[in-house]
Amino acid sequence: EAGVAQSPRYKIIEKRQSVAFWCNPISGHATLYWYQQILGQGPKLLIQFQNNGVVDDSQLPKDRFSAERLKGVDSTLKIQPAKLEDSAVYLCASSLIFPAAGGSQFFGPGTRLTVL
Amino acid sequence: AQKVTQAQTEISVVEKEDVTLDCVYETRDTTYYLFWYKQPPSGELVFLIRRNSFDEQNEISGRYSWNFQKSTSSFNFTITASQVVDSAVYFCALSEAEIGSGGSNYKLTFGKGTLLTVNP
Numbered sequence: 001e002a003g004v005a006q007s008p009r010y011k012i013i014e015k016r017q018s019v020a021f022w023c024n025p026i027s028g029h030a031t032l033y034w035y036q037q038i039l040g041q042g043p044k045l046l047i048q049f050q051n052n053g054v055v056d057d058s059q060l061p062k063d064r065f066s067a068e069r070l071k072g073v074d075s076t077l078k079i080q081p082a083k084l085e086d087s088a089v090y091l092c093a094s095s096l097i098f099p100a101a102g103g104s105q106f107f108g109p110g111t112r113l114t115v116l
Numbered sequence: 117a118q119k120v121t122q123a124q125t126e127i128s129v130v131e132k133e134d135v136t137l138d139c140v141y142e143t144r145d146t147t148y149y150l151f152w153y154k155q156p157p158s159g160e161l162v163f164l165i166r167r168n169s170f171d172e173q174n175e176i177s178g179r180y181s182w183n184f185q186k187s188t189s190s191f192n193f194t195i196t197a198s199q200v201v202d203s204a205v206y207f208c209a210l211s212e213a214e215i216g217s218g219g220s221n222y223k224l225t226f227g228k229g230t231l232l233t234v235n236p
Contacts, residue, residue, distance in 0.1 A: 033224075042120075042207050042226030043161070056223060089159060104151070105224060107161035 002026065004108035006092050012114045018080040021111045025073065025094030031055075033105060034067055034077050035091040043091055049075060079113075087115045118143045120210050122227035129198055130235050137193045137230050139208030145169075150184065150191045151209040151224070161207070167191065198234045205229040 005024040013019050025032050031050050035043035046065065047057040052072040060067070064083070069075040079086055089112050093105040119142040129135045141150065152164040165175065167184050175182045179196045195202055208227045 040228070042209075042228050043224075044226075045223060048223070091161065093161075104163060104166050106163055107153075109158065109160045112159070 004092055004094055004106055006090075006108035006111055008111055009109060010112050010114075012116065013082055014116050015084055016081040018078065019082055019113060020076050020078045021090050021092075021113075023075045023077070023092030023108060025075075025092070026106055029094035029096055029106075030072070031095045032069060032075050033093040033095075034075070035093065037089045037091055037110070039088070046077070082113075082115045084115050087113055089113070118145075118148075118210050118212050118225045120208050120225055120227035122208055122230050124230045125228070126231045126233070128233045128235065131200060132197050133234075134194060134196050135198050135232065135234075137195075137206050137208075137232065139191045139193065139227060141189050141191065141208070141210045143189075143210060143212055145212045147212075149211040151211065152182065152191075152193050153207045153209060153226075154204045155207065155229070156204040164193075195232075198232075200234050200236055203232060203234045205231050 004026055007022050011019055031048065033048045034046045036046050037043040044059060046060045047067045048055045049069045052069045064081060065079055067075060067077045077090060089110040091110045092108045095105045121140045123138055127135060146169065148169045150167045154162045154164055165182055172184050172186055181194045183192045191208060193206065207229045209224045211224050
């Protein structure tokens with residue numbers, strides 16, 4: 001079974017530029033998550049989708065970050081304009097929708113963003 | 117609010133030593149899930165184990181074992197006979213169910229991680 005796919009793996013941009021990340025979850029996983037992991041810290045949830053609806057985006061800086069999951073499968077996360085403090089690894093994860101799954105999330109390889 | 121504390125920032129051992137990674141959590145819920153993830157240098161978070169709050173049985177999987185104690189709110193992880201390939205950052209995480217209009221939301225809260233270095 002294929003895992004969570006993310007691209008690109010690495011991205012270097014200058015501050016005030018825009019950037020977009022792509023994620024394809026595990027087949028059949030209705031729930032998709034985007035996390036931000038700053039160096040030396042644990043991942044922090046940015047946004048959670050269930051199918052194509054947003055369940056939780058309370059920690060998403062909405063003035064510069066946006067995310068969509070139009071057809072309930074792939075998702076994109078965009079930053080516009082980027083700031084130096086956005087330098088981090090952006091992780092995508094997916095899980096089964098059923099509560100019995102207990103929220104076991106499976107993660108992609110991440111995109112390492114460097115903002116200069 | 118839920119919280120996960122991994123007091124050990126870094127641990128260094130010599131190959132074949134046993135090592136225990138500590139995890140202490142805080143939650144007001146009676147139903148919750150605890151997880152351990154491994155993050156090798158490649159960066160991908162690898163799922164190791166999930167334990168629900170009603171199951172305090174310890175678990176062993178090969179060289180890995182987990183000790184869940186609700187009385188002390190701890191979920192510790194032991195690697196027996198460590199190997200160089202075990203070198204990674206290990207994260208403990210807690211998930212509580214938040215019931216909302218969109219259904220159940222299992223939000224994961226991670227600790228800050230413990231960097232384990234196993235030297236040959």
